[in-house]
Amino acid sequence: MTDLSKEFEDLKFNELTESDMRERAQSFLDRMSTRRTVRSFSDRPVSKEIIQQALATAGSAPSGANRQPWHFAVAGGSEIKRRIRIGAEEEEYEFYHGRAPQDWIDALAPFGTDEKKPFLEIAPWLIAVFAQKFDLDVTSKKHKNYYVTESVCIATGFLIAALHNAGLATLTHTPSPMKFLNEIFDRPVSEKPLMLVVTGYPGEGAKVPSITRKSLDQISSFH
Secondary structure (H helix, E strand, O other): OOOHHHOOOOOOOOOOOHHHHHHHHHHHHHHHOOOOEOOOEOOOOOOHHHHHHHHHHHOOOOOEOOOOOEEEEEEOOHHHHHHHHHHHHHHHHHHHHHHOOHHHHHHHHHHOOOOOOOHHHHOOEEEEEEEEOEEEOOOOOEEEOEOHHHHHHHHHHHHHHHHHHOOOEEEEEOOOOOOHHHHHHOOOOOEEEEEEEEEEOEOOOOOOOOOOOOOHHHHOOOO
């Protein structure tokens, strides 16, 4: 029989009173309800430490078999951000001028988006999210990762929440295809870039589309 004491540790669980739980749940809801996707950013600098702390929060996300199949490549320099913008705009031009079906273009119309992405050079930080299909051990042997896309998307959700909680604006940007990011960040072809998370302070006078979010009854059911 396996001695689990060698593989497991005691759970450090901080149980709260129901009153505290309700207060924390409401406080977090109030905070996250103010989150909006921003497409106009300021070039105002943001401390690298804040980005690192948000990434550490992302790294605390659950993952299939605890393989943690993610890598976050962060761009803060002007030259690498310029290269990312060039690569993204090339793909976006193809998207808006023939690759995307008309119903998709129609759905995007209210947001006023096009192939021009100046925020990729203006925002202080761009975070490229990569999904790792497998890991390599010290002998270069491959070890398959499990539930990769699901795990990485959960971690990215943690990242966005952490950045918003820290007082920063965010945008998820998904030019397609994104293989140019592998080259720019020198990531192996076995890693799939899923998205760019753009973050920083919103630009002066930034505006966002007037939207409504679905109600709790629309997005959930209790059985």
